Amino acid sequence: MTSSNASTEGNGPLTITDRLGRPLRDLRISVTDRCNFRCRYCMPREVFGADFAFLPRSEILSFEEITRLARIFADHGVQKIRLTGGEPTLRAELPTLIQMLKETIPGIEIAMTTNASLLVQQAEKLAKAGLDRITVSLDSLDDDVFRAMNDVNFPVARVLEGIEAAQAAGIGPIKVNAVVKRGVNDHTIVPLAKFIRERGLILRYIEYMDVGTKNGWRMDDVVPGSEVVEMISKELPLEPMDAQYRGEVAKRWRYADGSGEVGVITSVTAPFCGDCTRARLSAEGSIYTCLFAAAGTDFRALLRNGSSDEEIGLVIREMWGMRDDRYSEIRSDNTVHMPKVEMSYIGG
Ligand code: SAM
Ligand code: SF4
Ligand code: SF4
Helix, strand or coil: CCCCCEEECCCCCEEEECCCCCECCEEEEECCCCCCCCCCCCCCCCCCCCCCCCCCHHHCCCHHHHHHHHHHHHHCCCCEEEEECCCHHHCCCHHHHHHHHHHHCCCCEEEEEECCCCHHHHHHHHHHHCCCEEEEECCCCCHHHHHHHHCCCCCHHHHHHHHHHHHHCCCCCEEEEEEEECCCCHHHHHHHHHHHHHCCCEEEEEECCCCCCCCCCCHHHECCHHHHHHHHHHHCCEEECCCCCCCCCCEEEEECCCCCEEEEECCCCCCCHHHCCEEEECCCCEEECCCCCCCCEECHHHHHCCCCHHHHHHHHHHHHHHCCCCHHHHCCCCHHHCCCCCHHHHCC
């Protein structure tokens, strides 16, 4: 039953590798394409306006479908699942999905990326359901800057309350992601670093990426991770840290005084495709083998046409076996304008 790129030890999960020798290890699951924010770099309101056609319920995978597919992916080497969106906490009954995944896939680690807007109401239920980790997106501590970036006038204070609720519920470790856009929030990098360090949380600065085709990306708007490190280092000296595992996307730096760490995700200026072990499932059931892919593989059709686990597994092995994506390494002026899936469909 194993194809040429698959191997297994005993009765454990398969390890399948792609054409560049990269194993399949992580699955990001977008549980909705909707969001209550309109971040300028992700879902600009001129495009995602009142008349935008989001997916109807019938086209979105059910919890049963997601859980079954995730189990088959786990049989093919997936060890970590990240729930994302759109905004994952907008999906009704999300804790039920977490519980189903935990019960169905022994040992699976489940993380979630969220804008934290609904965490005050949901943190406890998410924790009880078994959510292991959480990443909160917060681009600035400056209220005016943050309100302008999310473009729905959402205040920083409520994100901070959401983080506190997640801490109180015992979900941890908590990470904070901040996308940096030149001239927009780069002047607020150091205060955010100080604030997060004082609270013992982990901060990652993300280079603004040319995901999708709707955010009007320009290289000039990217603040290289090296510049971010330099800015912080001037006030809070930093030392480089070694990677913890293969595929770790953040380059990590520790504060020289031992007070914690900060990372930069340099997908534009120093890409890491060679270690990319992630597959992404869109809310409507397509798998994308790269954040910048134009098309995915439709698994919803297989889930709904009576295909067996074995038949679905075969498609996973074929898809991963053919994978040779390395968009960020070959990015050029031409690729920036190529058709690509939107971030809000596959969740980063
Ligand atoms: N709504 C959730 C959130 O914002 O955390 C989850 C989905 S969001 C698409 C996942 C992550 O992608 C967020 O941390 C967001 O900041 C990041 N992101 C979105 N557009 C981006 C872009 N153009 N470049 C870099 N990161 C981006
Ligand atoms: Fe929504 Fe997250 Fe995209 Fe912002 S980054 S618009 S919160 S999906
Ligand atoms: Fe992975 Fe594609 Fe990003 Fe490279 S560009 S790291 S292959 S998602």
